[in-house]
Amino acid sequence: MILAGFAINVTTEGDFTQYTWWAAAVLSLIVIVSAVLKYLFFRYQLLDDAVQVKQGILFKKRLNLKFSRIQNVNIRHPFYFRPLGLVTLKIDGAGSKGEEVSLSALTQATANSIRQTIRIKKEGIDAVQNHQTAELKNQTGVDAENEEAFYRRTLTDLVIHGLTNNRAWFVLAGLFAALQYTSISFGDLVRFMQVVVSYYISNQNVAFTVVLFTVSVVLAVFLTAFLSVVGSILTYYGFTLFRSDKSMMVHRGLINKQEFNMQKSRVQSIYIRQDWLDLVLGRANVIYEQISHSPNDPNQADSGKRIVVPSARSHEITKLVAEIFPISDVAELSYTPISKRYFYKYSIIWSVIYLIIAVVIITQSENQRLSLIVAIIWPYHVFLIYMIWKRAGITLIDDIVIIRRGIIGVDYIIFPAYKIQAVDYVQSLLMKRHELSNLIFHTASRTARINYLPSQFVRKIIDFCVYRAESSSRSWM
Amino acid sequence: MSSAITDTVDFADSKTKTTTGHKIRMDFANEEVSVNSLPQASTVSFTPLYQGYALIRLTVLLVFYGVLSLAALVVVVLSAELRAFLFTAYGVLSVILLMLLLTFIAWFLYVATKAIHYSIRQHDIILKSGVFWKKEVIQPLKRVQHVELTRGPIDERYGLANVRLFSAGTAMSTFRIHGVEHAIAIRIKQFILDYQEKAGQEFSDVENRVELADKSCTGAEEVHHRHTS
Structure with a gap:
């Protein structure tokens, strides 16, 4: 299609229609032939321990995705498949981007049964990894029926979102x-x-x-x-969140309906995100995050890697968090604040910058009104720095690390200590003099940073979290 | 386990530097572990990189500077305008500033390389670096997905190697130690592989149980079965 557009752009008056028709005809022929070939050469198979896909005409590609590495199995209902009652099954691996299987045009029943099979096998493996062999049979047997719709979003919620x-x-x-x-x-x-x-x-x-x-x-x-x-x-039309003991599922979408499935044990972190307008309306987005290889884009809607619960109220947030991690209302907890020096340092640096700008304007520019703008922006900026300082905080509840941050709205990052991938301890020379340091957690889903905490406190948190990660026998995946 | 965790594994016979640790006392809400018994990352001893590595890096940079100044010389010879500019006050000033900047970069590279230290404990690797911003990264071995040993031509000339550890998550969290002796790098890699094998043995126990578990599950009818063992 891009090629077709290009053809239109380069051709001039006379041959315009003729070229376009030719290009369109050739392109559609290529599309149809390649689609048919792709269909003919596409094979998939469920093995005992893996999903196997063979595809490719000239360059054969074979993908073997182990059940233990599967992160989610999602069903999509694209609008063009809906009249035919067909769906697309998407299987996401925990590893690199290449670890993805997409099975198109399955019947709903087939897709459901494949998903069910994968889930049973996967949960079997995970359960054993958690040394719960005895309970396995009961759990896998009844899990499917246990799924209950426990959270919905109305149209009003979506408008607010x-x-x-x-x-x-x-x-x-x-x-x-x-x-x-x-x-x-x-x-x-x-x-x-x-x-x-x-x-x-x-x-x-x-x-x-x-x-x-x-x-x-x-x-x-x-x-x-x-x-x-x-x-x-x-x-998010018709957003419904289903829960069972081990997993969560989301149904949503108006034109392209989607079903996302996420295993609770695979949630690496929960990110509660609140914009300033959210704060006014008393809402926040709750984002369940899984292993992700790209930096987090806050505006991205949910994909296989994350589930976004749009515009939840505060009591709902507590419920949504408690679904994954055993903690109470995050807003009620007491947090260790960061040092006041954070506010001092940045407000002084920015004040000096604004002062220099103001001096330059007053001495160099004829338009004195510009300095008025500086006079308005400066206190506003200092206020924002104050708010950043006030929002920042960290707390540890049993095994769960909770980082609070934000400017106007309050954000929370929640993750269990044993799931961390690595920890950084950073300190500038100036900070060393005041016994302060920055703390950076690398989890599989995101990098969480908190600055200007007392060094000794940071040391203790790091030692504790590293100990948890190294001594825990639970699988972080 | 907690007392064993503090034992540091010494790979190099070279000088080890000991950082003075803080006495730590703190009460977590968690009662399972008393914090005083936790292994402390701040009290382990660190090993520097290969002694000559900073000098090697500096030499490479100076060679690069040499090439750069040759190129600059050619441009100056060819361009009369630039020559004219160089003899003005601004020209002299910018040359001095450039010299200062290049000297600073060279000094910084040397000092920053000298500042890198690492330490290997039974369950993790710690890397300390930074001149103005001190940084300490702790990488639990349990979270390492794979280990990579790379050697460039210069590394080969001096018998050095780079060790890279990959964990899950973004590329930012890749852990790397540059410029360690090849023999030590191999031992580090082997140590991590052994550690993973030990963890793997635990896992293979698990896998055996998975097979048992599979027999108790019934798959859907439309699924093709094939035995691979």
């Missing part, structure tokens, strides 16, 4: 993708806008320009909010 979390990109990305199918390029749109804007600005007075600018900003804000709400509803 759309307003507080920018999901507009989701719709915009869809629009741009759609644009590729037409003969309008993105550059044409921009050029058109430039012509319109410059026409208005050159022909009208200043007041009109200001009004035009204000109106367009307000419109843009409303449009973004609207698109964001639409995106939120498209993604």
